[in-house]
Amino acid sequence: xxxxxxxxxxxxxxxxxxxxxxxxxxxxxxxxxxxxxxxxxxxxxxxxxxxxxxxxxxxxxxxxxxxxxxxxxxxxxxxxxxxxxxxxxxxxxxxxxxxxxxxxxxxxxxxxxxxxxxxxxxxxxxxxxxxxxxxxxxxxxxxxxxxxxxxxxxxxxxxxxxxxxxxxxxxxxxxxxxxxxxxxxxxxxxxxxxxxxxxxxxxxxxxxxxxxxxxxxxxxxxxxxxxxxxxxxxxxxxxxxxxxxxxxxxxxxxxxxxxxxxxxxxxxxxxxxxxxxxxxxxxxxxxxxxxxxxxxxxxxxxxxxxxxxxxxxxxxxxxxxxxxxxxxxxxxxxxxxxxxxxxxxxxxxxxxxxxxxxxxxxxxxxxxxxxxxxxxxxxxxxxxxxx
Ligand code: SAH
Numbered sequence: 069x070x071x072x073x074x075x076x077x078x079x080x081x082x083x084x085x086x087x088x089x090x091x092x093x094x095x096x097x098x099x100x101x102x103x104x105x106x107x108x109x110x111x112x113x114x115x116x117x118x119x120x121x122x123x124x125x126x127x128x129x130x131x132x133x134x135x136x137x138x139x140x141x142x143x144x145x146x147x148x149x150x151x152x153x154x155x156x157x158x159x160x161x162x163x164x165x166x167x168x169x170x171x172x173x174x175x176x177x178x179x180x181x182x183x184x185x186x187x188x189x190x191x192x193x194x195x196x197x198x199x200x201x202x203x204x205x206x207x208x209x210x211x212x213x214x215x216x217x218x219x220x221x222x223x224x225x226x227x228x229x230x231x232x233x234x235x236x237x238x239x240x241x242x243x244x245x246x247x248x249x250x251x252x253x254x255x256x257x258x259x260x261x262x263x264x265x266x267x268x269x270x271x272x273x274x275x276x277x278x279x280x281x282x283x284x285x286x287x288x289x290x291x292x293x294x295x296x297x298x299x300x301x302x303x304x305x306x307x308x309x310x311x312x313x314x315x316x317x318x319x320x321x322x323x324x325x326x327x328x329x330x331x332x333x334x335x336x337x338x339x340x341x342x343x344x345x346x347x348x349x350x351x352x353x354x355x356x357x358x359x360x361x362x363x364x365x366x367x368x369x370x371x372x373x374x375x376x377x378x379x380x381x382x383x384x385x386x387x388x389x390x391x392x393x394x395x396x397x398x399x400x401x402x403x404x405x406x407x408x409x410x411x412x413x414x415x416x417x418x419x420x421x422x423x424x425x426x427x428x429x430x431x432x433x434x435x436x437x438x439x440x441x442x443x444x445x446x447x448x449x450x451x452x453x454x455x
Contacts, residue, residue: 080164080442087152089165089442096126100438103446107436110414114421115431115450121295126165126441129289131271133170133203134255135160137178139188139196145178147201155191155253165442169239170203173214176236177201184229189219191251197223199248200255204280206271207290211241213269215282221247221261230264241265244282256283268345274298274325276353283341285318289439296437296447297325300383300408303433303451306330310380313372313404315365315395320346322383322410324355330381333358336368366394373401381406390416393423400427407452412439414448421450430455 083092091099104120111117123129135147138157148160162171181188181198189196200217214233216223223229223245230243242265248257260267260282268281273290274297280286287293300322306312306329314323317335319342327333327350335358337343343362350358361368365386372379382404384391390413399407407429411417414436421431429452439447 082148082158082160082163085151085158086149086160088149088163090444091442096122096441099441103436103438103444106444107414107434107446107448110418111421111431111434111448111450114418114425115434115452117434117436120436120438120446121292121299122438123289123292123441126438128164128166128168129291129441130163130166130170131205131207131290132286132288133163133166133174135174135201137181137188137198137200139190145181145188147174147178167203167205169212169237170205173203173212173233173237173240174201176233177214177216180229180232184225184232186224186229194219194251202246202255202282204269204282204286206269206280208272209270209277210239211269211271212237212239213242213244213265213280213282214240215244215246215256215260216263217246217248217255217257219247219249221245221259223263226263234264241269242267246282273321274301276321276324276349278319278321278324278349279345279352280319281341281345284339284345285342287321287439292437292439292447293321296410296439296449297322299435299437300410300449301326301329303435303449304381304383304406304408306381311378313369313379313382313402315369315382315384316386317346317360317383318342318385320349320358320360322385323358323360324349324353326383327355327358331357334379335360336363336365338362338364366392366398369395369398369402373398378402379404381408383408383410385410386416386420388413388416391420396420396423396427399424400429403454405454409450409452410447411450412445412447414446417448417450421452424452428455429453
């Protein structure tokens with residue numbers, strides 16, 4: 069196991085209330101052991117579970133920071149996270165896993181709300197304007213995107229607000245107003261209005277540049293994402309001759325990185341903004357052997373199977389809920405030699421691996437990667453080959 073930092077009783081002051089980091093107060097080395105044990109418990113029957121790959125510095129890794137805004141009875145504006153299983157806001161000024169600059173920007177926005185008399189949205193009454201702030205930072209590029217989630221599309225003196233914010237934080241590359249006028253627990257609404265800059269940021273992963281829009285999924289731990297992707301691509305053993313599928317491809321990261329080592333790549337993704345980003349990302353990186361489809365991955369694969377298409381390698385990286393039978397049964401019909409399954413939830417992964425096992429695939433190498441230090445979450449990549 070990699071050598072890790074040795075903080076004892078490394079406990080955050082918000083730990084009890086926030087509920088975000090369930091491994092607070094546990095030495096990092098022990099956190100890794102717990103995750104390793106969990107993955108072994110769930111996946112040991114599906115291949116060799118290698119040592120978990122941890123972080124050298126497990127702090128402030130989150131490149132995406134979300135803060136919900138609230139106003140106390142005395143008028144104080146607070147921002148932070150919802151208390152576990154409630155809609156009470158726990159005020160958080162600084163978090164040990166979040167990007168520091170993002171936290172500082174959010175604190176500045178709190179102050180600016182006062183001077184600009186911006187009303188904070190009240191969930192019960194539906195009155196007020198500012199609901200959430202989302203800050204995304206490019207780890208390699210240093211670019212910063214601020215998304216102000218508001219209940220109506222008009223931010224009073226918006227130009228001066230942006231100017232004041234940028235004066236405090238010149239690192240900010242773009243500011244977007246996201247309109248969420250629904251009574252919902254979803255953070256983002258559908259409409260984005262660019263107030264400053266390009267409306268997206270770019271970041272570099274594995275030598276490729278990626279554009280990230282407010283609505284697109286992007287891995288939250290950029291350091292470990294490179295570790296994960298490199299591992300996944302190595303496990304696929306590409307030679308340049310393969311036809312590859314990147315299912316649940318998001319903004320096309322894995323497929324675009326893999327495209328240099330493959331003949332052809334096909335990506336499928338449900339979120340239309342992510343697919344738009346993916347198409348632009350392919351162009352941006354001069355990749356010509358990749359195509360993206362904006363479709364449910366299961367339906368897409370079923371279509372491929374129906375048309376009698378084949379693939380040599382399938383990368384799949386579904387959300388926490390895992391994949392579904394439509395997808396898995398079609399993968400079996402496409403009969404790739406290798407499947408590289410990446411998952412942020414070993415429970416649903418175990419369920420899906422069971423299906424693939426029953427249908428002619430065998431797991432070889434299993435690598436847990438710690439993408440989420442101080443939380444109980446663990447990412448795992450598994451390579452399966454056709455028996
Ligand atoms: N591989 C990408 C994204 C992984 S996250 C990366 O590493 O960045 C999972 C992705 O699956 C998200 O982009 C989400 O929008 C997408 N998704 C969720 N349900 C889906 C479905 N039914 N079909 C296709 N994509 C789906």
